[in-house]
Amino acid sequence: MKKSFFVLSKNILFLGVLMTVWGACTPDPLKDLTPEETQVFITNYEKNTKFGDYKTFSLADSVFTLQNQRSGVSTLPLDFRMLGSVTNNMAKRGYNRVSKTSNPDLGINVVRISETQSGVVANYNPWNSYWGFGGGVGGGFYYPPTYSYYQTTETYWHLEIVDLKKAQAGQQASIIWNAQIRGSGIFDESTVATIVDNVFAQSDYLKRN
């Protein structure tokens, strides 16, 4: 009785090991991805907005940083490079930069977001089923699939354009455009300008007529 149970459990163990080995034959689809290939630029826009109706924009002279619940400002050389690239691209699209006090039509925020997630997941369905980007900061972002106990930190750029022209007193101004820049190598001073150029290139509607 005891022996047969031992043999049975050994067989089940063997079968389990066999299936695990068989399953492990599946290759990792992302293992040969270069840093440049990991970069993803996501832009969202408010579909009813006529971007040609706006003339001026205002941009803070520092980058906002968000790290879980904490926030602050940052003025690293990288941040100035980032702000400069955004300003250049907006100027190329025909918008004039003005100071915050002279009634700009558009307000631009550049945010560096760092989010740390930790927890436990059951791994039957590791995928978040669909795109989860909502408007605004901190909500509905996607976290990469992980198993068992996990902790991940992802840092990415978030750009947003706020409609100050139509904003009413006492109400929150609406976001008419935002961009997320994610992946490896996005905090490299030498490439950040090219990345911002790409983000604007895919937003061809964003221009003054």
Place this chain on the structure above:
Amino acid sequence: MKTRNNILIVIFLAWVSAPVWAQQVIDRPQLYKRPSPYERYTTYRVSVTGGLGLPMGTFKDFMAKNTLHNYQISVDFVFPQNNFSAGFNVGSQYFQHRLPRQVYRFDGQDVSAVQTRALSVLPVVVTGSYHFTKVTAPIRPFVQAGIGGAFAELANYYGTIATGDNGFKLVAQASAGVRVLFSSKGNLGIEAAATYQHIPFDVASEGIKDVSSLNARVGLFYRWW
């Protein structure tokens, strides 16, 4: 006297015809034409095959690349008299296609990314086969039908951001192929088969209703009793 002569004649005839009796015993044909064990017992067969996989059905629109990562191990119980066999197989198939960077336009959203599309399927299928020649024939063409389940994982990575779905799905297989023994009384042979594998798998975000494929595999089989 007469009876004595009669006895002598019988002894003489027996002596003369004895070799003839002996020869009849040696020639008894049924002694040497007993059926082969494969005709007498249910016997076993294992085969390991691998080869090409071609995406089919709605899956073809998603996956533009074929694969060579397509393996199968099958075990069969071969019946002695009726040309049928029953068994199961375990497979591993993996498709991958990487698209160069481009901008994907959605409703109010544009995404610039390098897409990596991947499908991995681990099917476990119960099968029944019919062979067109007898169990002792050195060449046995066959047709096979199978039904089972598979762990299927369909992913579309934008950079490293994963989208997609996975789950345990139904599998239906239809195959045709041939097994050829290296020697007519031997145990080892070559197997070649084509399988249409249908797996219903609804992934609305990619417009997919199934992840079917056509598999062409070649390999070795071993039979024993």
